[in-house]
Amino acid sequence: MAxxxxxxxxxxxxxxxxxxxxxxxxxxxxxxxxxxxxxRILQEYGYGRAHHRAIHFxxxxxxxxxxxxxxxxxxxxxxxxxxxxxLIEDGLVESVVGTRDKRERHLYLTEAGATLERELSDAQRAxxxxxxxxxxxxxxxxxxxxxxxxxxxxLHRRFVALKEx
Amino acid sequence: MAxxxxxxxxxxxxxxxxxxxxxxxxxxxxxxxxxxxxxRILQEYGYGRAHHRAIHFxxxxxxxxxxxxxxxxxxxxxxxxxxxxxLIEDGLVESVVGTRDKRERHLYLTEAGATLERELSDAQRAxxxxxxxxxxxxxxxxxxxxxxxxxxxxLHRRFVALKEx
DNA sequence: AGTTTAAGTCAGCCTTGTTGACATTCCAAG
DNA sequence: CTTGGAATGTCAACAAGGCTGACTTAAACT
Numbered sequence: 001m002a003x004x005x006x007x008x009x010x011x012x013x014x015x016x017x018x019x020x021x022x023x024x025x026x027x028x029x030x031x032x033x034x035x036x037x038x039x040r041i042l043q044e045y046g047y048g049r050a051h052h053r054a055i056h057f058x059x060x061x062x063x064x065x066x067x068x069x070x071x072x073x074x075x076x077x078x079x080x081x082x083x084x085x086x087l088i089e090d091g092l093v094e095s096v097v098g099t100r101d102k103r104e105r106h107l108y109l110t111e112a113g114a115t116l117e118r119e120l121s122d123a124q125r126a127x128x129x130x131x132x133x134x135x136x137x138x139x140x141x142x143x144x145x146x147x148x149x150x151x152x153x154x155l156h157r158r159f160v161a162l163k164e165x
Numbered sequence: 166m167a168x169x170x171x172x173x174x175x176x177x178x179x180x181x182x183x184x185x186x187x188x189x190x191x192x193x194x195x196x197x198x199x200x201x202x203x204x205r206i207l208q209e210y211g212y213g214r215a216h217h218r219a220i221h222f223x224x225x226x227x228x229x230x231x232x233x234x235x236x237x238x239x240x241x242x243x244x245x246x247x248x249x250x251x252l253i254e255d256g257l258v259e260s261v262v263g264t265r266d267k268r269e270r271h272l273y274l275t276e277a278g279a280t281l282e283r284e285l286s287d288a289q290r291a292x293x294x295x296x297x298x299x300x301x302x303x304x305x306x307x308x309x310x311x312x313x314x315x316x317x318x319x320l321h322r323r324f325v326a327l328k329e330x
Numbered sequence: 331a332g333t334t335t336a337a338g339t340c341a342g343c344c345t346t347g348t349t350g351a352c353a354t355t356c357c358a359a360g
Numbered sequence: 361c362t363t364g365g366a367a368t369g370t371c372a373a374c375a376a377g378g379c380t381g382a383c384t385t386a387a388a389c390t
Contacts (some may be wrong), residue, residue: 027195030192030315139302151198155197
């Protein structure tokens with residue numbers, strides 16, 4: 001399994017089990033930091049990460065359909081429905097019957113929803129910005145490159161599609 | 166909020182809200198990939214991510230105490246206890262009363278536990294290795310730099326301490 | 331007309347987190 | 361030696377947020 005800088009060739013030290021384990025643990029700890037700030041804010045409103053994710057992607061693709069959201073989030077419709085129902089009842093999300101296809105519901109953030117979205121993403125971006133600034137542009141490029149290579153191919157396809165939106 | 170390459174100075178394009186948002190979404194999608202393989206294996210054994218985390222850190226620091234593990238994992242003792250109890254009952258983890266301080270329990274993986282640990286970390290490392298190889302050594306350095314900058318200071322301290330173990 | 335699709339709903343289950351209360355054990359300080 | 365506090369464990373109850381399965385409604389497609 002180990003893959004250290006053997007006699008063979010170019011330094012592949014970055015692929016040793018030890019290096020890989022450090023990367024794995026870094027992902028674990030960093031993800032905790034990544035979600036910490038929004039989690040604190042959400043708690044004040046009685047929401048969880050699931051609500052955050054829904055709000056994020058509705059803000060990002062206003063008018064998206066429920067099915068669309070389902071495939072991006074990778075959860076069941078029952079799970080998403082519970083979250084959406086709360087957000088709609090609380091007046092943060094609006095559900096609009098489709099005009100072309102009346103079976104579809106198009107989702108939009110209300111003013112209140114957009115306000116919460118801004119609060120959440122401001123906090124998360126602040127953390128990200130600090131990390132990016134501290135690490136520098138080259139590190140950021142590498143960061144993004146590795147993250148993209150780590151995604152499931154299907155999710156990466158989706159991610160790339162999102163970018164060009 | 167936006168911070169684009171203003172008139173001021175060196176290109177800070179990598180700090181625009183748009184770039185930050187892409188980074189946030191990349192973290193979200195990449196973390197899914199990161200946990201996907203172990204999750205599949207765990208399901209076969211009727212375990213969840215919480216069990217994986219416990220097994221990982223016990224393997225990494227054999228003989229660690231429960232309190233130690235608690236502060237690394239960041240959960241309550243009740244939560245961890247439920248997980249540990251299952252692992253001990255199933256014969257994957259051994260709990261040894263401390264010799265110096267008999268209140269403490271030192272945790273070790275059994276043979277069976279080490280086997281599962283290997284299966285899990287082989288899968289996770291394979292994903293990591295593929296991503297690292299695809300991205301290249303420089304990207305990996307940047308990846309690690311940004312992740313470390315993203316951690317809470319307290320967690321980063323812990324992470325650094327773990328490395329030199 | 332019949333089938334498929336989008337969405338929603340109800341019921342129930344599991345994992346994994348949380349609090350709070352309480353028992354046990356045992357080190358260490360008075 | 362006694363007592364206070366620390367480390368551990370356990371019980372009970374609860375919540376979020378996943379899941380499956382079954383079923384309805386409405387609209388669209390064929």
